[in-house]
Amino acid sequence: QVQLVQSGAEVKKPGASVKVSCKASGYTFTSYYMHWVRQAPGQGLEWMGIINPSGGSTSYAQKLQGRVTMTRDTSTSTVYMELSSLRSEDTAVYYCAREAMIEAFDIWGQGTMVTVSS
Amino acid sequence: EIVLTQSPATLSLSPGERATLSCRASQSVSSYLAWYQQKPGQAPRLLIYDASNRATGIPARFSGSGSGTDFTLTISSLEPEDFAVYYCQQRSNWLFGQGTKLEIK
Numbered sequence: 186q187v188q189l190v191q192s193g194a195e196v197k198k199p200g201a202s203v204k205v206s207c208k209a210s211g212y213t214f215t216s217y218y219m220h221w222v223r224q225a226p227g228q229g230l231e232w233m234g235i236i237n238p239s240g241g242s243t244s245y246a247q248k249l250q251g252r253v254t255m256t257r258d259t260s261t262s263t264v265y266m267e268l269s270s271l272r273s274e275d276t277a278v279y280y281c282a283r284e285a286m287i288e289a290f291d292i293w294g295q296g297t298m299v300t301v302s303s
Numbered sequence: 304e305i306v307l308t309q310s311p312a313t314l315s316l317s318p319g320e321r322a323t324l325s326c327r328a329s330q331s332v333s334s335y336l337a338w339y340q341q342k343p344g345q346a347p348r349l350l351i352y353d354a355s356n357r358a359t360g361i362p363a364r365f366s367g368s369g370s371g372t373d374f375t376l377t378i379s380s381l382e383p384e385d386f387a388v389y390y391c392q393q394r395s396n397w398l399f400g401q402g403t404k405l406e407i408k
Contacts, residue, residue, distance in 0.1 A: 220397065222347075230339075230347065230390055232397040280346055288394050289337040291358065293346035 187211035189281050189294035196300045202269040205297045207281030214262035215239040218284040221255065221266045223277040224296075231277075235284070236264055271301045305329055307391050307400035315408040322378040324403045326391035331371045335394045338367055338376045341402075342387045350389075351376065381405075 192206040207219065221233040234245035236255040243255045249268070257264045268275060278296040285291035306329040316322055326336065334354040339347040349358040351367035354374060364379045378385055386407050391400040 222399075229402045230341075230392075230399040232392075232399065235397070282347075285349075285352075287352045287356070288335070289349050289352035289358070289392070290339070290347070291349050293348075296346055 187283075187292055189283065189292055191279075191281060191294040191297045194298040194300070196302065197271050199272055199301055199303055201271050201301075202267060203271060203299050204265055204267040205279050205281075205299070207264045207266070207294050209238075209262045209264070209283070212283075215259060217286075219255075219257075219264045220282045220284055220290060221253075222280045222282055222290075224280070225274070225277040228277075233266070233279075238264060268299075271299075273301050275299065276301045305332060305393055305395050305398065307393060307398060309389075309391060309400035309403045311403060312401070313404045313406060315406050316381055317408045318381050318383055320381050322376075322381055322385070322405060324376040324389055324405070326369075326374040326376070326400050328372045328374075328393060332393040332395055334370045336367075336369070336374050337392045337394070339390045339392065339399075340385075340387050341390065347390065378405075383407075 190208045195203050215238045220235045223231050236243045238257045252269050254267045280296050281294040282290035283292040308327045310325045336354045338351040341347040355367045366377045368375050388402045388404050390402045
């Protein structure tokens with residue numbers, strides 16, 4: 186079945202970087218854009234950016250420009266989201282989500298908790 | 304950028320009642336609006352796309368309407384499993400509304 190499986194929880198110190206993976210299965214990886222969305226504890230959903238798994242092109246939310254990098258590995262059908270210069274406000278659950286042909290997010294990963302704490 | 308404002312922030316209703324949730328865009332998004340449901344500890348689930356189309360497997364009690372700047376998600380008769388947080392999203396810049404919490408009265 187179609188699914189996205191993310192890497193496990195991370196605990197990082199302020200100033201460090203984190204890299205979260207999202208492995209796709211059950212469909213043609215390069216045919217669907219992938220997005221990253223995060224959710225701070227008790228807060229709403231924040232769109233972070235998009236990657237085209239086919240060519241690797243990306244677009245990021247303005248507030249994260251310069252700190253976020255999204256990449257992909259077509260050989261393993263995996264996308265990655267790396268966030269640098271971490272601060273406490275980056276503590277959140279990070280989700281990958283597939284953009285369906287209908288241009289909405291039809292499949293979501295299970296989420297990865299990233300905690301930034303000294 | 305286009306901002307989505309959802310109302311009310313919290314809606315308290317009983318099972319069997321009708322729920323009406325609103326999402327207003329700061330400028331027209333045509334019919335390019337989606338609705339998601341999120342339960343505690345779970346990833347969001349797509350309910351409605353293009354304002355009024357139910358996603359695969361979504362019960363008929365969920366319906367969406369609207370175009371331009373004003374949109375509505377209606378749940379015709381609430382089931383216990385419908386109490387959750389609901390978000391709208393537009394695909395111009397993929398931003399979400401702040402959410403409406405639907406709680407049991």
